[in-house]
Amino acid sequence: MCSVGDDGDRHMPSNVFVQYYDTKCQKCKLETPIVLLRRKDSYCKDCFLSGTNHKFKSLLGKSKLLRPKDRVLVSYEVGHPSTALLHLIRSGLDLNTPKKLRFEPVFVFLEDQYHLTKDERSQMITRAIAEAEKLKFKMHLVSFAESIMKDDVTIYLNHLNLNDNDGDAINNKFATKINNTNKKEVSNILRRNILLSIAKKLSCKFIFTPELSVDIAANLLTNISLGRGSQVPVDTGFCDDRDKDVKILRPLRSFDKKEVALYNVLHVLEPVTVRQTQDNQYASIQALAKQFINELNENYPATVATVVKTGDKLALDENKVAGNCKLCKGNILKPTEDLTSDESTSFSKLVSNELPDHSISSQERYEKVEGQFEHKAQVDNEYCFSCSKISRFLLSDT
Amino acid sequence: MDIKVQFGGGAELLFDNKKHYDISLPSKEKPWIIGDLLFWLKEHLLKERPDLFLQDNSVRPGILVLINDTDWELMDTVNYEIQLNDCIMFISTLHGG
Amino acid sequence: MPLTIMSYKDLYGWTMDEIVAEIGRKNNCTFCGVFRRQALDRGANLLKVDYLATGHNADDIAETVLMNILRGDLARLNRCTSIITDSGDGIPRVKPLKYTFEKEIVMYAYFRKLVYFSTECVFAPNAYRGHARVLLKNLEKIDPAIIMNIIHSGESLKVNETAKIPCLTRCTRCNYVSSQEICKACILLEGLNKGLPRLGVGKSSRVKRLLKENEDKNKSCHQETGCCKIDNDTKIECACKKSIALT
Numbered sequence: 001m002c003s004v005g006d007d008g009d010r011h012m013p014s015n016v017f018v019q020y021y022d023t024k025c026q027k028c029k030l031e032t033p034i035v036l037l038r039r040k041d042s043y044c045k046d047c048f049l050s051g052t053n054h055k056f057k058s059l060l061g062k063s064k065l066l067r068p069k070d071r072v073l074v075s076y077e078v079g080h081p082s083t084a085l086l087h088l089i090r091s092g093l094d095l096n097t098p099k100k101l102r103f104e105p106v107f108v109f110l111e112d113q114y115h116l117t118k119d120e121r122s123q124m125i126t127r128a129i130a131e132a133e134k135l136k137f138k139m140h141l142v143s144f145a146e147s148i149m150k151d152d153v154t155i156y157l158n159h160l161n162l163n164d165n166d167g168d169a170i171n172n173k174f175a176t177k178i179n180n181t182n183k184k185e186v187s188n189i190l191r192r193n194i195l196l197s198i199a200k201k202l203s204c205k206f207i208f209t210p211e212l213s214v215d216i217a218a219n220l221l222t223n224i225s226l227g228r229g230s231q232v233p234v235d236t237g238f239c240d241d242r243d244k245d246v247k248i249l250r251p252l253r254s255f256d257k258k259e260v261a262l263y264n265v266l267h268v269l270e271p272v273t274v275r276q277t278q279d280n281q282y283a284s285i286q287a288l289a290k291q292f293i294n295e296l297n298e299n300y301p302a303t304v305a306t307v308v309k310t311g312d313k314l315a316l317d318e319n320k321v322a323g324n325c326k327l328c329k330g331n332i333l334k335p336t337e338d339l340t341s342d343e344s345t346s347f348s349k350l351v352s353n354e355l356p357d358h359s360i361s362s363q364e365r366y367e368k369v370e371g372q373f374e375h376k377a378q379v380d381n382e383y384c385f386s387c388s389k390i391s392r393f394l395l396s397d398t
Numbered sequence: 399m400d401i402k403v404q405f406g407g408g409a410e411l412l413f414d415n416k417k418h419y420d421i422s423l424p425s426k427e428k429p430w431i432i433g434d435l436l437f438w439l440k441e442h443l444l445k446e447r448p449d450l451f452l453q454d455n456s457v458r459p460g461i462l463v464l465i466n467d468t469d470w471e472l473m474d475t476v477n478y479e480i481q482l483n484d485c486i487m488f489i490s491t492l493h494g495g
Numbered sequence: 496m497p498l499t500i501m502s503y504k505d506l507y508g509w510t511m512d513e514i515v516a517e518i519g520r521k522n523n524c525t526f527c528g529v530f531r532r533q534a535l536d537r538g539a540n541l542l543k544v545d546y547l548a549t550g551h552n553a554d555d556i557a558e559t560v561l562m563n564i565l566r567g568d569l570a571r572l573n574r575c576t577s578i579i580t581d582s583g584d585g586i587p588r589v590k591p592l593k594y595t596f597e598k599e600i601v602m603y604a605y606f607r608k609l610v611y612f613s614t615e616c617v618f619a620p621n622a623y624r625g626h627a628r629v630l631l632k633n634l635e636k637i638d639p640a641i642i643m644n645i646i647h648s649g650e651s652l653k654v655n656e657t658a659k660i661p662c663l664t665r666c667t668r669c670n671y672v673s674s675q676e677i678c679k680a681c682i683l684l685e686g687l688n689k690g691l692p693r694l695g696v697g698k699s700s701r702v703k704r705l706l707k708e709n710e711d712k713n714k715s716c717h718q719e720t721g722c723c724k725i726d727n728d729t730k731i732e733c734a735c736k737k738s739i740a741l742t
Contacts, residue, residue, distance in 0.1 A: 227645075265464065282633070288633055288634060310564050386644070
């Protein structure tokens with residue numbers, strides 16, 4: 001049904017090609033542009049590079065969170081974003097101006113590429129170590145599978161134990177077979193917990209994760225679809241401060257794929273790349289959200305930026321928080337007077353399981369069922385809405 | 399017409415793991431445009447996973463294309479007319495982990 | 496049950512067919528949406544009811560949440576999951592079917608052998624909302640619980656900025672409750688009647704400027720001689736030397 005007051009297409013697809021041959025960089029207005037960003041902004045090489053650097057530093061600076069000598073755990077993932085991030089950090093540290101970056105980065109590769117063969121994984125790790133070394137950084141290594149099996153984190157250098165059945169490790173966490181969506185959801189939660197452990201072991205107060213704007217947008221949609229709307233601010237914002245000791249920051253969240261890829265090309269940096277799995281968008285909610293956002297952004301180029309901005313404007317109502325979820329550490333909302341979707345589902349379940357008693361009138365039947373239903377909002381004090389659904393399958397919480 | 403084609407960011411994995419190709423495009427009636435080159439690459443050099451390189455009549459979103467170190471979006475994308483000794487680079491942003 | 500029929504033709508003098516013929520297929524959702532809302536409100540007032548109930552179901556609400564996120568419409572995001580909303584004229588709107596899935600409604604109608612008609616809007620097959628709908632249906636394919644999940648998310652969301660709560664007043668032309676001096680419907684109608692189809696589509700500040708420009712253009716000394724020239728200043732002097740004051 002059409003929404004009342006709908007605005008039709010506000011976001012116009014810009015398939016109109018504009019001649020750029022004789023235009024100049026829109027920043028310095030002097031040089032010939034070499035790149036077009038967001039389908040509308042053209043920059044020359046120098047302005048693009050200085051703009052990218054500036055954007056990175058200002059995002060960190062604006063937050064006023066990092067102090068000199070703070071140790072930051074940089075979570076490395078194969079691909080363009082991390083390659084760019086490492087280089088941005090190195091160039092920032094090497095500056096001899098007041099704008100020099102003053103925190104101490106520590107690098108870790110939490111390896112979980114289980115669709116690859118052992119050989120491929122081994123090569124990938126070797127390349128990752130080399131990439132860091134080239135920039136005079138040391139790469140720490142942690143095995144995701146080992147960490148969840150042992151329930152403890154061991155940090156390695158130079159070498160990681162790889163097993164062909166590492167991909168099955170996550171299955172051992174569950175009492176029954178679960179679907180891909182829940183598996184990914186739990187994997188993400190566990191990854192986060194492991195990174196926090198690593199940070200604490202390496203005395204780091206912050207963690208950098210390499211999400212780009214498109215990842216933020218896809219995560220936002222995923223969270224909404226999983227019922228994690230109240231966690232959107234911490235899950236997709238610049239800072240995740242659920243842990244009292246370590247904050248997780250997302251310094252690349254205003255960058256898009258093209259920017260980081262071009263940054264790497266101009267600095268002659270080749271990211272570590274791996275074989276991709278066949279994407280099936282129906283495999284999980286996470287995959288669907290990612291595919292949907294990418295596709296929609298092609299036709300409406302402002303989509304990703306708009307979704308990210310929407311996420312920025314969502315906040316946590318401190319007054320409504322009753323506690324923290326045991327599993328994801330997200331907030332559990334206080335029960336309210338209003339009827340919630342949660343309750344309506346329970347009510348529906350109650351009614352659907354009742355055999356209708358035809359010896360009484362329909363009005364009496366209705367009153368009988370209503371009387372049986374206790375208007376209690378979420379009673380669960382341990383898990384948030386979404387985790388309470390998964391917790392049934394989990395063997396234990398970490 | 400001699401041109402250079404380069405692959406990076408993981409795109410080389412689809413082209414026999416080679417990053418540099420020197421190519422001689424056969425002469426034809428109408429001038430060669432990038433769109434034509436994409437088909438030619440698919441026919442002659444693409445070894446696997448065409449879905450990670452092509453979509454409809456263009457590259458798959460996520461593949462950055464540079465013509466002589468300049469963004470092809472500044473040059474009419476698939477309709478750009480290829481010149482002698484042009485260097486065309488395809489960088490994949492899809493091969494991350 | 497008594498049925499009152501309101502029509503755009505009766506209320507505004509234009510049918511949707513005529514509107515689309517005039518403005519084309521872009522932005523026709525704006526017209527239809529605004530006109531429909533007013534029509535409902537006028538009907539509610541006419542019948543002197545206490546509440547106005549609409550048939551929005553769970554799928555619709557979930558779809559709206561998704562759409563408002565995709566378009567960054569925070570004001571609507573804040574309101575769209577409420578069962579009761581206040582429209583400012585004393586007649587609240589309620590959505591009693593908020594937690595009922597579309598599937599349940601269809602099955603209910605089927606088992607009760609209810610006659611209903613279900614059509615696609617012929618004027619806006621490519622409305623932006625369609626994207627949210629496709630996403631919702633695909634998500635549902637993976638896990639039908641997402642509909643309730645999305646509604647739950649919508650209910651737990653809090654918008655950071657204090658959404659500008661507009662001061663409500665009455666439209667100077669038709670007396671409908673509005674946040675602007677002239678309500679949206681009147682502006683759209685003015686546009687239609689004066690052959691300015693883009694009037695009213697977009698920001699109200701721009702609309703005010705356009706209206707003013709248009710008014711100025713049409714000011715005349717009421718002579719039939721076509722002697723008027725318009726200055727860009729506050730004072731206009733007609734070529735026949737009769738000065739015209741601007742209101």
